[in-house]
Amino acid sequence: MAAVEIRGVKKSFGTTPVIRGVDVAIADGEFTVLVGPSGCGKSTLLRMVAGLEEITEGEISIGGRVVNSIQPKERDIAMVFQNYALYPHMTVYDNMAFSLMIAKASGASIKERVQKASDILGLGQLLDRYPRQLSGGQRQRVAMGRAIVRAPQVFLFDEPLSNLDAKLRVQMRAEIKELHQRLKTTSVYVTHDQIEAMTMADQIVVMREGLVEQRGRPLELYDLPQNTFVAGFIGSPAMNFIPAVLHKVDGVLSVKFGDGSTVAAPKRIDAGATRDGQPVIYGVRPEHFALSANGQGIPTRVSVVEPTGANTEVYSRFCDTDLVSVFRERHEFAPGDVVHLEPDALHTHLFDAASKQTLMRHETQHEFS
Numbered sequence: 001m002a003a004v005e006i007r008g009v010k011k012s013f014g015t016t017p018v019i020r021g022v023d024v025a026i027a028d029g030e031f032t033v034l035v036g037p038s039g040c041g042k043s044t045l046l047r048m049v050a051g052l053e054e055i056t057e058g059e060i061s062i063g064g065r066v067v068n069s070i071q072p073k074e075r076d077i078a079m080v081f082q083n084y085a086l087y088p089h090m091t092v093y094d095n096m097a098f099s100l101m102i103a104k105a106s107g108a109s110i111k112e113r114v115q116k117a118s119d120i121l122g123l124g125q126l127l128d129r130y131p132r133q134l135s136g137g138q139r140q141r142v143a144m145g146r147a148i149v150r151a152p153q154v155f156l157f158d159e160p161l162s163n164l165d166a167k168l169r170v171q172m173r174a175e176i177k178e179l180h181q182r183l184k185t186t187s188v189y190v191t192h193d194q195i196e197a198m199t200m201a202d203q204i205v206v207m208r209e210g211l212v213e214q215r216g217r218p219l220e221l222y223d224l225p226q227n228t229f230v231a232g233f234i235g236s237p238a239m240n241f242i243p244a245v246l247h248k249v250d251g252v253l254s255v256k257f258g259d260g261s262t263v264a265a266p267k268r269i270d271a272g273a274t275r276d277g278q279p280v281i282y283g284v285r286p287e288h289f290a291l292s293a294n295g296q297g298i299p300t301r302v303s304v305v306e307p308t309g310a311n312t313e314v315y316s317r318f319c320d321t322d323l324v325s326v327f328r329e330r331h332e333f334a335p336g337d338v339v340h341l342e343p344d345a346l347h348t349h350l351f352d353a354a355s356k357q358t359l360m361r362h363e364t365q366h367e368f369s
């Protein structure tokens with residue numbers, strides 16, 4: 001196992017900058033997820049760690065050793081891809097044994113390591129099969145087995161679950177997490193799926209257009225997103241954003257909307273960073289609205305109600321903004337009904353409208369859990 005450090009890394013293809021200066025520290029044994037929209041540079045960054053792309057500028061080290069000019073096979077990493085990349089003409093056993101044979105491991109040690117990996121992954125009954133005789137989930141497990149047998153210092157995953165159907169994806173997500181809890185191998189996992197990031201990561205790195213927007217523990221990012229991009233990217237349904245203006249009267253802060261109505265400013269606001277009349281974006285997660293019986297809060301008009309069984313998701317409009325709220329209870333609203341949504345000021349957010357950066361205090365999460 002080994003720590004991975006990415007320092008001031010840049011990458012251009014020709015004259016096009018794709019990674020524009022990234023710093024990420026990954027502790028020994030940690031599971032780090034790189035997440036962001038398609039095209040933001042996740043795979044490129046991972047491939048630079050693997051040694052499959054040259055580093056234009058900056059430094060990457062694995063286990064304290066700078067690897068910029070070290071060949072992929074000398075880096076002691078194993079990579080798992082989205083498309084499995086199994087050898088079709090080899091059995092499951094041979095697929096797993098192949099890299100060890102190339103590395104000239106002894107027959108006994110190959111047998112032992114393949115056996116151990118197949119036990120961990122539940123592949124024992126499938127060792128004589130060929131990839132075409134396996135389901136998608138089984139193939140993905142073999143691809144992981146191939147990585148495990150090598151007992152590398154670092155696992156690199158590039159969207160390994162994207163080709164699986166939704167149910168299998170959820171199951172494999174838990175399996176990979178369990179595997180990591182067991183092996184504790186330093187892992188870097190790329191996905192565009194924020195739920196995978198939230199559920200699997202020790203550390204999440206949110207990327208956008210070749211830069212890191214924020215990194216931290218999953219619930220840190222959820223509770224204290226540094227800007228509207230991270231706030232909108234992490235969480236589903238996404239955080240609601242309402243354009244507003246900040247009012248500061250005798251030191252008391254309130255948030256005024258386009259229709260002239262107001263709500264209390266977030267409790268965790270960094271008052272020193274704000275001014276009267278400042279254009280802001282007010283953010284509320286769907287689960288942080290309560291239904292108000294006495295006409296308090298934000299008056300919205302219902303457009304669609306979605307009962308999921310466990311929850312009721314209500315889509316409604318306020319001042320040209322679409323809002324979504326989620327309730328544990330069942331509600332039978334009709335389209336056109338007026339519903340008053342009361343935000344929980346302990347959990348609301350405020351961002352500067354121009355910079356899109358947070359106006360909240362930097363606290364640790366336990367203060368408002």
Ligand SMILES: Nc1ncnc2c1ncn2[C@@H]1O[C@H](COP(=O)(O)OP(=O)(O)O)[C@@H](O)[C@H]1O
Nearest residue numbers: 013016018036037038039040041042043044045
């Ligand atoms: N070999 C390449 N040559 C030129 N451009 C590339 C190459 N590989 C990736 N890119 C570009 O770099 C950007 C980031 O790609 P990628 O790292 O694959 O993003 P992600 O994995 O986040 O979807 C994209 O705009 C992509 O088109």
Ligand SMILES: [Mg+2]
Nearest residue numbers: 042043044158
């Ligand atoms: Mg990619």
